[in-house]
Amino acid sequence: MKPLAARTENLEQSFIRAVSKMIEATGGINLGQGICDLPTPEPIRRGAREAIEAGASTYSHFAGIEPLRAAILEKVRSYNRLPATSVDEVVVSVGSTGAYMTAILALLNPGDEVILIEPFYGYHRGLLRLIDAVPVYVTMHAPDWTLDFDALERAITPRTKAVVVNTPANPSGKVWTQQELERLLAVLRQYDLFAITDEIYEYMLYDGREHVSLAALPGAYERTITLSGFSKTYNMTGWRLGYAVAPAPLAARMGLLGDLLYICAPTPLQHGVAEAFSMRATYFAEMQAAYETRRRLLCETLEAIGFDVPWPQGAYYVLAGFAPLARTRPGFADDLQAYETLIREAGIGTVPGRAFFANPEDGRYYLRFCFAKELPVLEEACRRLRDAFG
Template identity: 45%
Template sequence: MTYVNSPVRNGLGLSDLAPRVVQSEIRAMTAECDRIGGVNLAQGVCDTEVPAVVMEGAMRAMRDGHNIYTRMDGIQRLRRAIAGKVAQTHGLEADPEREVMVASGATGAFHAAAMALLNPGDEVLLFEPFYGYHVSTLRSMKVVAVAVPLKEESWALDLDAVRAAITPRTRAMVVNTPSNPAGKVFTRAELEGLAEIATEFDLFVFTDEIYEHFIYGDAEHVSPAMLAGMRERTILMSGFSKTFSVTGWRVGYLVADARWMGAIAYFHDLLYVCAPAPFQHGCADGLEQLGKTFYVRMALEHEEKRGMLVSALAAAGMKPHVPDGAYYILASANGLPGRTAAEKARALLAKTGVASVAGSAFFAPGSGRGEDLLRFCFAKKDEDLQEACRRLGGLGS
């Protein structure tokens, strides 16, 4: 008997997910800004100076041979320092051996936690305007991101809208405080309302607190994990990218109940293996040696930068929403040419050489919201921010 080998034609092509994946508008504007040699206020790269103790700690770690894999949950010294930090700043007791994980950035922490705790088809509430990577991470796992709009202008939370968005498939909510892109700092009263809802419906709360030290005026940072009954259901995520100006190092952390940490650490190991070893040592030096004065000074410096950019945007006729935290400003783009926020951002870049991000990138697709907004980042070196403000000043003349 003769057998004929017939080719199996499965067909080359992208995955079912890939056609719905597009380049981040933030990355796209950064690339266009680089192409023309503009001033990039689009991406939150935070290119201010790295604290000397952090930089020297990483270099010393390299010279001392700390260049191999660490434990999947990070080096012990850093985990202990993180546990000490959350105890001091939040009053939270966390076991550094069972409840703290060093992650490949807060983004890696969220990815691993979502894989460990969510299933395809689950629904997760996010507050709009939201950080696009949170949404994209959920969609990559076929989890449904449900946008709950904050109130226009004030960005106040509507607890009735939160309740109305909950269905039998709701599994969790994501709270980003202070927030990217609005700089919203959720108040204690708002978080207590969310805690009540999370407890009533037995929801996880993923809390991204990467901007926790960028707080201005009378605003106060409150971690949901601090509230009564929230410790076991809160997945607290933060990191060092912003505070130490090391966004490229990819060192973050996650604090969670020991019941969840084993699975979260497993998926983080699977995806990232570990955060870069010498950078973990540098961040540990920073946590151990930089005290409260460092964080207070950093916030004051960024508050000055905020004032500089707010004034420039106002003078340019682009009414800014003054943020209470983080280092972004959403500003009106009504006076710029273009039908969409993306077109307006590109028009601004072409005219002034200043890159921003379309506000629509932070709202649900098809909602029509954010088309009259642009986001600007002010975590820049003074000379670069001053140049951007000078260029924006040409719009008002």
């Protein structure tokens, strides 16, 4: 038989999903995949049920239902301070991953280079490779995860077309400051580059930090695609609803690509998530407080058992270093061995650090933990870690 498409030859299951399968098989606690097992707010669930009962079962506009796009427009104008003026600049997608896919298809030709900031989210790299774009890596370093802008400029070539920015970041928890984004914008202008900003964790901030959208800065909107969604904020990862905001000509291209790829996002679920915008304003403060409790519990536990822990500035992951453990106890020679040790000795699933770096050696002494769990589950996980390694 003739061979399959060459683009599939190097595809492999992500470590994130592989760990989830291992944990399911052993009955352990999954602190690897960012599944988020907290309940979806009732107004959203009720809105979806009512839409189903009302027969909202046909295709929506390929860019999303008008009420949802209008609500997103108002939200990005008020919270993100984007200068968007029309629903024509909003595209509802099948998850923020769907928005990312249409963004890179709209922007990039095969061979175009895109700068990824390490540690990166693996799907950002995987999809670039799938369309024959070329990822180029610039590495941030713990504990502050600051970017070397000189290294960024050295990475730019005549083939560079875009930079991907994730803030708050998965897996590091890095939150970009306004000063950093302003400096990035100067680079984008100098070299005429686009930016794709993944802001899915935009409401998860700690220690008084503020979320700043690159596209809100003067002169940035015209060259920025802003991605976000509902999965993380409203605990609905399986609903697969995200969105992009970009200048209308670019948003129109992305909408047409979305139409080709998946027609539209699920119609009744769009009606459901539209109800999120009428929820009480205290929801976000309460969510932040709940995640702060979980962040503290997990970070203090990891520190107590010997991990080097850069406390995340945002999102709900901890990219924890275990180089001290590698020097003092067996089972921690590298990230693959360490994550197997945690599963075997504590029944805890994590993600090996190499999943987030181009060079596996850069992630050798890191594991990523997710604390988006019901509090009793996270407390049990921390008890297991202390019992096994304390």
